[in-house]
Amino acid sequence: MKKMNLTNLLFLSIVTAATAACSKMEFSPVPQELASSVPGTSVSFSQVVGYGNKQVDFLIVFDDSNSMLPDLKKLAAGMGDFVASLESSGIDWQMCMTNTRAMNSVWGYSSDWVGYSPASGVPAYLLKKGASNLGSIFENTVTAMTIGGSGSADERGLKATYNHFALSGSNGCYRPGAALSVILISNEDERSVGGDPAKVKANDAVGSLIPLEAEDQPENVLAMAKNRFGNDVRFTFNSIIVKPGDKSCEAMQDAASASPSHEGVYYEKLSVLTDGGVGSICDSSFANNLNTFRDKIVNSMTHMTLQCVPAAGTVQIKINGSAFTKFSVSGNILKFNSPLVEGTKIDLAFDCQ
Structure with a gap:
């Protein structure tokens, strides 16, 4: 299985829980050669939720x-x-x-x-x-x-x-x-x-x-x-x-x-x-x-738009180092059940369908 470690691959928008306001992730553009998903590709991603505007x-x-x-x-x-x-x-x-x-x-x-x-x-x-x-x-x-x-x-x-x-x-x-x-x-x-x-x-x-x-x-x-x-x-x-x-x-x-x-x-x-x-x-x-x-x-600010549709059962998430299961996946949209606040570290791994 082909492995890619794509830092800042995803486009993430979060709302802060304390204020019910918007918090936007900082990201780097996806390299052109990686812009298209490849079936079977393994993707891993780490990011800290940064403070954004409201x-x-x-x-x-x-x-x-x-x-x-x-x-x-x-x-x-x-x-x-x-x-x-x-x-x-x-x-x-x-x-x-x-x-x-x-x-x-x-x-x-x-x-x-x-x-x-x-x-x-x-x-x-x-x-x-x-x-x-x-x-x-x-x-x-x-x-x-x-x-x-x-x-x-x-x-x-x-x-x-x-x-x-x-x-x-x-x-x-x-x-x-x-x-x-x-x-x-x-x-x-x-x-x-x-x-x-x-x-x-x-x-x-x-x-x-x-x-x-x-x-x-x-x-x-x-x-x-x-x-x-x-x-x-x-x-x-x-x-x-x-x-x-x-x-x-x-x-x-x-x-x-x-x-x-x-x-x-x-x-x-x-x-x-x-x-x-x-x-x-x-x-x-x-x-x-x-x-x-x-x-x-x-x-709408509590989700990630992923690079590809994840294969069923492959999404693994850690929040601040602990396993996290309170999420759902619809197509290539990963939704958290509750907002994540600034400073939260997200580790994500999945396989493209």
């Missing part, structure tokens, strides 16, 4: 099509308490937002928050920790939206996210090393029906069936996040949608508006890919959904 950068993606106003108001009502809980946990957050429709034929432009008075030099689209009257800001912003405006029938939450990441060099919404969390709300799928002719309903607008493009694919959104922010980016995509298979919720949404709803299949896919949360748009309140998302933000 930053989380949010992108809120609002579906502003005809049927969405009641649900957007529901989300706005819960966002103030959600952000207040982040502040009380010591997390340094900031937040931008965009819509699922195109602005000047481009998806992913940041929109200004309404009723927000930022500090000098801070743009009105960048909401930052410490802002006052957060509840009013979220509610004013939703109230001021042009719901059902031109182009809003072509909902593209994934493309908007993709482009927002691509524009990150100019929008100032993302800080180096910060955790990244997207919260999307929509009662339809990407491009309404996810490019699936079987999902088109009789009362869908003419032209609702539009082919998906590369930027509409969940895998490509994740690839763009890694391209712009690094392979070790701590990224969760959280969605409030008509959950796939929830026909009761879909019927409720259809009855509430002349515009039909659709299952959020592609949005759920990206949430699953990033270990994000999925909430139902039919819930009477989004408070529980937002609390779940908050926990996902923390939990």
